[in-house]
Amino acid sequence: MTRAQPELTVIIVSYNTKQLTLACLETLYRNTHRTDFDVVVIDNASPDGSAEAIAQAFPQVTLIASDENLGFAAANNLIAQQAASEWLLLLNPDTEVHENAVDNLLAFAKAHPEAGITGGRTVFPDGSLNALSCLNRITPWSAFCMATGMTTIFRNSSFFNPENMGSWKRDSVRQVDIVVGCFLMIRRELWQELGGFDLKFFMYGEEADLCLRAAKLGYQPMVTPDAQIMHLVGASSNKAARKIAMVAKGRTTLIRDHWPKWQVPAGVALMWLWGALRITGARVLSLRGGDKGRATREKWESIWQARREWLSGY
Incomplete structure (x- = not known):
């Protein structure tokens, strides 16, 4: 008996994060219960043996071992183009999935089709808030605050730190301008309509561009605190x-x-x-x-x- 097409494809782009990627996959499988999903990992020519370790530990994962570093945007586009599921989830390798995070995020996305793009809440390993799960767009005021250092001085002020939304703990459902690509869910049909990530972005900014282009189509990205993961931030780019x-x-x-x-x-x-x-x-x-x-x-x-x-x- 052949398996029906899974509802969700989880896409993980790894680079030199072997142990972190293995932990990400372990928690993804252990803590996702209600969602029928496939996982595709594309390894961007990691020199640390990531591809071999993933293939050995998780034979159920579809693994693509690239012989060159394609970057984040191009690697995600490559896998998304081949996916046949209704939903896509972009998941960073330096994350750990908490209980029911993927299940809850998919349920939230289904309940809010007006969002188009959805995300959750991220924390650091000690459980403290990692605010970089979502952002507001860059504006002339926010750029001025960042340039002059007011964003740093008044970090908890929504007025002086509008991109990070001040002291908001990401503990409520909220519309945002940008869902960060570490934990980003989107219907495959919308991804195709947007053409995926703009490939001129090698890394950093591509998810903001994607969300802003979705907004021009009338969508308003949203996040929910009921879908929580741990995210280290920047593990694959430590310089x-x-x-x-x-x-x-x-x-x-x-x-x-x-x-x-x-x-x-x-x-x-x-x-x-x-x-x-x-x-x-x-x-x-x-x-x-x-x-x-x-x-x-x-x-x-x-x-x-x-x-x-x-x-x-x-």
């Missing part, structure tokens, strides 16, 4: 300067693509100001001496030297 520069590049791209044309020059200027103030601060800090100050200056010198690249966007 701080490179990661910050890539995030900046993604932000500049979102400004260029989703702001009115007349606002774009101001947005790019705010990104320049963000970098300029931080390299200035790092240089001043390094004058005090010490390893920490020197390391901070070296990090921001590297980011500042790459400013033409991240100010250009993808």
Whole structure:
């Protein structure tokens, strides 16, 4: 007797996260009870033996071992294009699925078709809130607050930290602008209508672009606290300067693509100001001496030297 087509395809893109990916898969299978799902893992040419370990530990997983690092966007697009299930779930390898998280998220998505894209709540390993499960879009005000450091100074203020929505604990159902790609559910039909991720994004910003394009079609992404996972954040990109520069590049791209044309020059200027103030601060800090100050200056010198690249966007 052949198995019916599963309702959900879980897509995991791994890179050099062998033990984390194995833990992710173990908790996914252990804590998902009501959903008929398949899992596809695409490994982006990890040098740590991830593909071999996954194949051995989880033979039921469909494993694609790429011989090159395709990046997050292209790898997800490749698998989503081949999926036949009604629903897709993007799940980061540096996550652990809590009890009924996937079941509850699928039920929530079905109950809120107006959302189009849904997500849940993320926590750190100690159980404390990891706010980066969802965000609001970049606006001229939020870009100004970030550039001038007010976002950091007034982290719990929704006024000065609008992208992270201030002190909201992600403990209620809420409409948001962006569901982060670590735990993102979408109907496959909508994914196809949107054309998946824009492939100019190698990493960082692609899910924001996807959600903003869905909003232009009339959808309003939503999150629910009843679907919770643990997310480490950034386990596959542990070089701080490179990661910050890539995030900046993604932000500049979102400004260029989703702001009115007349606002774009101001947005790019705010990104320049963000970098300029931080390299200035790092240089001043390094004058005090010490390893920490020197390391901070070296990090921001590297980011500042790459400013033409991240100010250009993808």
